[in-house]
Amino acid sequence: MHRITLExxxxxxxxxxxGLGLAAGSALQGSAAWLEAALWPLLALLLWATFLQVPLLQLHHALRDLRFTGAVLAGNFVAMPLVAWALVEALAHVQPDPAVRLGVLLVLLVPCTDWFITFTQLGRGDALRATAITPLNLLLQLVLLPAxxxxxxxTATLPAWDPARLAPALLVLLLPLAVAAAQQAWVRAAPPALQARHEAVCNALAWGPVPLLAGVLFVVAASQFDAVWQGLGVLPQVVPVFTAYLLAAAVLARVLARAWSLPTAQGRTLAFTLGTRNSFVVLPLALALPAGWEAAAVVIVAQSLVELLTMALWLRWVPGRLFPSRNSA
Incomplete structure (x- = not known):
């Protein structure tokens, strides 16, 4: 099986x-707390394998095409945050739970840095530019997310931000990022033989994010069965929000592509970067929230599933309808 088939x-x-995690959690009924010990190392491994695929030290590549970069930054860090803000304000009328609001914001404010590139490639976008813009997307989301x-x-979300509880989650997020960046810096100066070996390791680890994320979801569902099961009740409220977000991303991609006069392949890439979000990068933050805020993690998992199901349609719709080839338009 090819990796792209798995993805x-x-x-x-x-x-x-x-499903298996919920079944295991139901069968164990509260005795699955030992699984939580495996959650944080698993998350750290997932993030490390993911960050290794991102050219973290090549930010300058994004500046080679200022039109495309300008459209991506305007979309990901101005337009789509405004959309997310409008959506959570509308959501508050039907679901006032601050944990739900926080989960929606956490996941919708961070552009994807991993499967976005895969979807761009499958959707006949510009994979080279997708790869080039990814480090800049990652850096800016980490800087801007707190703001x-x-x-x-x-103000209702302020009680969730307990520095003592969030410190381990930040360590799980930032340590793999620092290790991946250090590895990439080291390999630059390494002999060709070591560079080739490092590339082989990275290619092998590229298979890791999908099964590792599946493992994380299993552990979350099994170890926090009661919270996850109760949190499923928010799905009828948040699924329409995530669907509306994706529709807005498509419309804005079309508008921004025209405003910046982007070629067709770059327009498709813009649609995929605006539509895909970095769910498992913010998942550690949600899992570190205090008791009573478990719905935030459920919301983030729900968004990733809605997104992935929608991307199966986008892979045909984006190149076929939203940004068709000129000879087929």
Whole structure:
């Protein structure tokens, strides 16, 4: 099986992992707390394998095409955050739970840095530019996320931010990032033989994010069965929000592509970067929230599943309808 085939069908693996996790959690009934010990190392391994695929030290590549970069930054860090803000304000009328609001904001404010590239390639976008813009997307989301949450989260979310509880989650997020960056810096100066070996390791680890994320979902569902099961009740409210977000991403991709006069392949890439979000990068933050805020993690998992199911349609619709080839338009 090719890796791209695994990534194309990953949503079914995640659904299976969630189902098995809920079944295991139900059978163990509160005795699965020992699984939590495996959760944080598993998350760290997932993030490390993911960050290794991102050219973290090649930010300058994104500046080679200022039109495309300008469209991506305007979309990901101005337009789509405003959409997310409008959506959580509308959501508050039917679901006032601050944990749900926080989960929606956490996941919608961070552009994807991994399967976005895969979807761009499958959807006949510009994979080279997708790869080039990814480090800049990652850097800016880490810098801007606290400001966005402070501005949009509302005072009701303030009790969730306990520095003592969030410190381990930040370590799980930032340590793999630092290790991956250090590895990439080291390999630059390494002899060709070591560079080739490192590339082989990275290629092998590229298979890791899908099964590792499935493992994370299994552990979350099994070890926090009661919270996850109760949190499923928010799905009828948040699924329409995530669907509306994706529709807005498609419309704005079309508008921005025209405004910046982007070629067809770059327009498709813009659609995929605006539509895909970095769910498992913010998942550690949600899992570190205090008791009573478990719904935030459920919301993030729900968004990733909605997104992946929708991307199966986008792979045909984006190149076929939203940004068709000129000879077929």
């Amino acid at each position: 194309r069908h990953q949503v079914w693996l995640y659904l299976l992992a969630l 966005y949450l402070w501005l949009m989260g509302g």
